[in-house]
Amino acid sequence: VTLLEQNPRWRLVPRGQAVNLRCILKNSQYPWMSWYQQDLQKQLQWLFTLRSPGDKEVKSLPGADYLATRVTDTELRLQVANMSQGRTLYCTCSAVRLGGNTGQLYFGEGSKLTVL
Amino acid sequence: TQTVSQSDAHVTVFEGDSVELRCNYSYGGSIYLSWYIQHHGRGLQFLLKYYSGNPVVQGVNGFEAEFSKSDSSFHLRKASVHWSDSAVYFCAVSLYGNEKITFGAGTKLTIKP
Numbered sequence: 049v050t051l052l053e054q055n056p057r058w059r060l061v062p063r064g065q066a067v068n069l070r071c072i073l074k075n076s077q078y079p080w081m082s083w084y085q086q087d088l089q090k091q092l093q094w095l096f097t098l099r100s101p102g103d104k105e106v107k108s109l110p111g112a113d114y115l116a117t118r119v120t121d122t123e124l125r126l127q128v129a130n131m132s133q134g135r136t137l138y139c140t141c142s143a144v145r146l147g148g149n150t151g152q153l154y155f156g157e158g159s160k161l162t163v164l
Numbered sequence: 165t166q167t168v169s170q171s172d173a174h175v176t177v178f179e180g181d182s183v184e185l186r187c188n189y190s191y192g193g194s195i196y197l198s199w200y201i202q203h204h205g206r207g208l209q210f211l212l213k214y215y216s217g218n219p220v221v222q223g224v225n226g227f228e229a230e231f232s233k234s235d236s237s238f239h240l241r242k243a244s245v246h247w248s249d250s251a252v253y254f255c256a257v258s259l260y261g262n263e264k265i266t267f268g269a270g271t272k273l274t275i276k277p
Contacts, residue, residue, distance in 0.1 A: 082263065089269075092208075151258050
């Protein structure tokens with residue numbers, strides 16, 4: 049059963065252009081939604097966890113700038129700008145127990161971005 | 165700051181062999197330790213986790229891992245590997261109550277026929 053639907057799955061991004069990614073949660077039992085980036089060397093890094101509709105966060109990392117938005121209980125978005133190196137962005141979800149995480153993430157299939 | 169170290173970037177074994185993938189962590193406090201598998205071009209899939217209790221935890225597809233506080237380790241094992249186990253394996257640590265999960269660099273497991 050697919051818990052998360054990410055789109056687009058692949059995108060060629062002209063240098064200097066921003067791209068918008070979307071993630072849809074299919075099961076409300078896993079409400080904590082997050083974004084992780086995986087670089088070309090396969091290293092994974094947590095970017096954001098947005099718990100409630102209306103939450104927004106920004107972050108700048110080597111090679112890209114990010115703006116994440118929790119639009120609704122089931123939709124998470126990510127804008128990627130100023131990307132200088134390709135990467136894959138993964139949406140994740142997790143259950144919540146006693147106010148905390150369960151140490152277990154469910155991953156989407158990823159959005160692979162390549163810089164032109 | 166919690167850290168996770170996977171000392172082997174690549175491991176190659178024959179189908180039917182046993183395998184152990186090593187993971188060491190550095191953190192004090194209440195943590196979750198987990199393992200994930202990533203097949204080529206796919207998202208990660210959860211294999212197993214440890215928080216407390218029996219230090220040997222069972223996961224899917226015959227995988228198990230053993231927690232050792234004295235060694236600060238959480239090694240993953242499988243008694244007999246199948247060609248479909250070829251993938252990259254990630255060890256991960258997270259603080260209880262914290263949303264962020266920190267991943268190791270990954271170990272690429274190759275199964276020879």
